[in-house]
Amino acid sequence: MSKQHETQQSMIDTSKMNSAKAAAMQLAESARDTSEQTTSFAGQLFMGSLKTELIFPFPSQSSAEKKVGDQLVKQVCAFLIEHLDAEKVDETRTIPPEVIQGLVDMGLFAMKVPKKYNGLGLSQVNYNRVMMAVSAHCGATAVLLSAHQSIGVPQPLKMFGTEAQKEKYLPQFRDGKISAFALTEPEVGSDPAKMETSATLADDGKHFLINGIKLWCTNGLIADVLVVMAQTAPKTLANGQQVKQVTAFIVEKEMPGMEVLHRCDFMGIRGIQNGLIKFTDVKVPIENIILGEGKGLKLALATLNTGRLTLPAASAGMGKYCLAVARDWGNERVQWGMPIGKHEAGAKKIAFIASSTFAMEAVTYLTSHMADDPKLDLRIEAAMAKLFCSEVAWQVVDTTMQLRGGRGYEKASSLKARGEKPYPIERLMRDCRINRIIEGTTDIMKLFLAREAMDPHLKVAADILKKNLPVGEKIEAGLKLAAFYGSWYPTQWLSSTLWSSHPSLGKLAKHIDFVENTAHKLARTIFHYIGLYQDRLERKQHILGVLMEIGTELFAISATCSYAVSKLNNQHSDLTPQYLADVFSLNSKRKIKRLFDELADNDDKKENKLAKSILNGEMAWLEEGVPWVDY
Structure with a gap:
């Protein structure tokens, strides 16, 4: 120690x-x-x-590296505009299979997979450039891609997997296999000591049996392979004290014993496949442990250092979209004899949106370049990038809604039905709010x-x-x-x-x-x-x-x-x-x-x-006068 x-x-x-x-x-x-x-x-x-x-x-990209990013971002933007109706995804809670196949065809499920394993081998910078574009168009699709490779199987394997694990699983993602990450439980948020999912060594000594329930497992309902965190046998320290051990396992969908109990429905990003999954005696080979027994939390923290960088990219993408809406509406909407963008109240909002978006882009690119440099320590910068950009993006979206007024609050489908430009600020706000919670709350x-x-x-x-x-x-x-x-x-x-x-x-x-x-x-x-x-x-x-x-x-x-x-x-x-x-x-x-x-x-x-007084029930009188059901 x-x-x-x-x-x-x-x-x-x-x-x-x-x-x-x-x-x-x-x-x-x-x-x-x-x-x-x-x-x-x-x-x-x-x-x-x-x-x-x-x-x-x-830091800057090389001309060759930038060219790769430019071409892919252009291709992705064109595909999204032509094939992905984000409003329909929000309404139906479904990303169409043909859209997912289109993402597969572009290699987007293998963006961070090294070329050695048939992936695109993108740098963190180019990966985040793509995620910036996808997030501005459809939050649910962005989460599908990011949960798969920022915290799902590809990133942990890339960082800590054995060569055998990499050769077996990484090439699958170019073919469209989807992954997920299972850590959170109904009674476990940021406190891993309360984890109840267990992995017990089987009698044959070659497998672990996983039992427990995982909550809010994004992509878990459709995942082909998952990283599952579970408690293994406690470790005894030199002083005789026992400490809990959390271990990361690669679990395949075909392994018997996995059961989807519920699909969650959220305020925003409604197209994501997120839910409650039960594991009953799921038999996992011992060679499916990543990094080593008892090193699951270390893996999770290291993975999140890079994985949470998707959120700054998503925030910057949303900010860019809001800026375009603010520019268009600030010129188009005329009140009291001139465009609202030229009134000081409107001008200050637009200036805030623009300067904040520039700052989010700066933080995103800086931390992305840092992630591409193995010599740099990313722990603090990654946390700051997530904290700063998720909070600022919420303010930017809220400011854009205020600038748009009633049209900001109205659904894009309703705006379109009555012949107005269907800017989806209402959906953007619902999609954006989760960023202050996931990958570590503010x-x-x-x-x-x-x-x-x-x-x-x-x-x-x-x-x-x-x-x-x-x-x-x-x-x-x-x-x-x-x-x-x-x-x-x-x-x-x-x-x-x-x-x-x-x-x-x-x-x-x-x-x-x-x-x-x-x-x-x-x-x-x-x-x-x-x-x-x-x-x-x-x-x-x-x-x-x-x-x-x-x-x-x-x-x-x-x-x-x-x-x-x-x-x-x-x-x-x-x-x-x-x-x-x-x-x-x-x-x-x-x-x-x-x-x-x-x-x-x-x-x-x-x-x-x-x-403390409220928690003790001493001010329950303040709650009187409204309907209340104590569930």
Whole structure:
């Protein structure tokens, strides 16, 4: 066990949390990647360090690679327009078989499969360019493709599969085989310690028998092969303590014992095949374990680092579509003598949509390029990209609906029936809302980021946090701690406001200077809260969430400015990409100021007390006067 794990174990053992919570934290901690984050641009921000060399200049595709992406995106867009009626998919909850076959013919179920195994072998950048296009047209079809290869079988096999597993399964996806990922259970969301699905070694010693129920298994109802997470025999540590083990299995549809209990119907993305699946003594060969017994959560977390990057791409695609609608409607709709886009109220909405879309595109492409570079640590950036883009996309779609007014709220089929342009903003809103939930909710993303942001501090404090440490070693650990913070802390008060450290960025230099100064402020603020609350800080979820939002906004400003500089030679008017980045950064800086204010100016104590009172039933009187059935 590493020193960091020993430290975390010590914190778990000495805290006042109940045993169930301690077990959950222990299981989650054991699956974390604890490698150094020196190649993480965003991770360094939390320590007050701006590593501009990690994102400047903005990474770019080679001309050959870009040509591959250009041709495929063009082909996909033409196919979607001609063959896929997204409104009909929403109405019937069905993606037509001929559409799925068309996707197969283009190789879209094998986009990330290496060419060695008959796949397209796309980079993450080109994959996300395709997903950006599909998401703008039909959310359900985008989920079909992304659940299959971002978190389904192809990605885990590509990362961790044996050569035999790859040779057996990966070529199948070019032929149209569909995969799924089964992790969530009725009583298990983000807490893997409560997982009940089990995998027991059979008497023959060559198979596992899987039993349990999985919920919200996207593609599960039509999948030919699934990655199924199940608990295997617990592992005994050196100290005699037993810890749960979660293992990933490749399960084929033909294996007896799988039963679909229910197909779920959702607010949006209604064409997805998502449901409740029961496993009864499903006999799986031992060679179908991916990565190794007890390493299922490690696999899941590593897969999600890349897998969740589809959501930023989808968000950017939706933003692009909304921008086109806003431009068209902003010119077409005339009120009080001029187009609504030229009224200030409309203009501000359009400017927000445009600048936010540019930022989402920047974050998407930056993290996609990072995913293609094995030397870079993607954990924090991927979580930030998902958090930032899913939240901003929701605001963009909502703003577009407001700009469209009643026509935004009206279904596209109704608009079409009465002769108006059938822009599906209402469906886009329903499809978009899930992005703030799947692949880690906004709240979970903030807690994940908080845990990663605290890592450097935990490493420095590893020895002093150990239980029953001899006095001499305790003093030595204290001196080590003082030596680090004695040199680190003063540097967090340095400022570059009197000079610019980035003159080559032109007008955008001021925003990167702001990022650098604010990273110092963020780092010392985190340090202050660690000192104030110590092991109680993990319960201060609102404070942690605000700190993580600040870090995410700093990352977004940096990505957007870098992206804008890379596109200066592609300007189409006097208002360059630099102008878009400037507008976004100015708004983001105002948000960061509000977030810092919120750290001290909040009502957390009162709101926690109020929530406790409501949960205890003391304010049931406020619920009176409406129909209510207690199911």
